[in-house]
Amino acid sequence: MLASARQVAILEIVDRDGGAQLRQLADLFSVSPGTIRRDLTMLDESGLVARVHGGAVRRPGTARGRKPLRSAVLVQQTARAAVAADAACVVAPGTVVALPAGPISELLAEHLTTVPELTVVTYSLPVAQAFRAHQRDDQTLILTGGVFTGTQGLTGPLAARTMHSLRVDTGFVEFDGIDLNGRPANVDAGTAELNRAVLATAARVVCYTDHTAWHRVAAHEVITGASGVVLLVDAHLRQEARGDLASAGIRAVVARGTGTFRALTSSSMPAGG
Numbered sequence: 001m002l003a004s005a006r007q008v009a010i011l012e013i014v015d016r017d018g019g020a021q022l023r024q025l026a027d028l029f030s031v032s033p034g035t036i037r038r039d040l041t042m043l044d045e046s047g048l049v050a051r052v053h054g055g056a057v058r059r060p061g062t063a064r065g066r067k068p069l070r071s072a073v074l075v076q077q078t079a080r081a082a083v084a085a086d087a088a089c090v091v092a093p094g095t096v097v098a099l100p101a102g103p104i105s106e107l108l109a110e111h112l113t114t115v116p117e118l119t120v121v122t123y124s125l126p127v128a129q130a131f132r133a134h135q136r137d138d139q140t141l142i143l144t145g146g147v148f149t150g151t152q153g154l155t156g157p158l159a160a161r162t163m164h165s166l167r168v169d170t171g172f173v174e175f176d177g178i179d180l181n182g183r184p185a186n187v188d189a190g191t192a193e194l195n196r197a198v199l200a201t202a203a204r205v206v207c208y209t210d211h212t213a214w215h216r217v218a219a220h221e222v223i224t225g226a227s228g229v230v231l232l233v234d235a236h237l238r239q240e241a242r243g244d245l246a247s248a249g250i251r252a253v254v255a256r257g258t259g260t261f262r263a264l265t266s267s268s269m270p271a272g273g
Contacts, residue, residue, distance in 0.1 A: 011043065025039075087108050101123065105124060113139075142162075145162055163198060164197050192221070
């Protein structure tokens with residue numbers, strides 16, 4: 001199950017029952033407690049649930065069966081799907097791509113399972129599982145190795161060395177947050193390190209995020225000296241946020257979800273150091 005679908009299901013449970021326990025959700029969806037913890041954090045930061053010790057509850061003052069809640073989730077799902085569809089169209093058959101961890105990347109992986117003779121490098125277990133589920137004989141899947149973390153990824157020095165050692169035609173980078181100065185970053189230090197490795201080694205880099213990242217706290221900066229960087233975003237990202245990005249030297253390009261976007265190239269993008 002994709003993270004976005006799992007989060008919708010979690011919202012339905014919290015909305016129906018008034019709350020949910022982390023371990024019960026982990027058992028229900030057959031994922032680790034760390035994965036559910038990340039889901040609940042994202043839902044809390046989006047204002048959809050309230051995190052409490054050991055789980056989440058319905059936000060105070062909200063009624064059961066809230067249509068706005070479902071609408072917010074649908075908007076987020078649609079936004080991420082549009083970004084994934086546009087990012088997918090830059091990938092050509094017979095090339096090598098690097099895919100990161102994250103909800104948009106999981107959607108992107110589903111698109112790329114149809115690309116012939118593709119070699120996929122990833123440190124994300126959900127991304128790897130998407131390709132394994134299709135089991136195409138003409139596709140090659142490379143896992144970086146590394147230390148398993150609660151982000152459902154393999155990070156650490158081994159993963160970084162593997163990423164640096166490979167020739168990648170198109171590298172994808174997903175950001176968790178955009179700070180007050182318009183600088184994109186990641187919540188997890190290991191994820192940020194691997195994104196910097198992709199920036200340093202890929203011939204072309206496609207960066208993306210969605211509107212929920214704006215002003216979300218993410219401590220680990222990936223890009224420094226970002227002049228000329230292009231960031232694929234969804235149409236719900238506020239104009240103010242696009243202005244913040246522009247001030248930081250980053251051009252926001254709005255995804256339309258049509259699969260026709262091919263102008264996103266960034267072979268000279270600086271690494272985050």
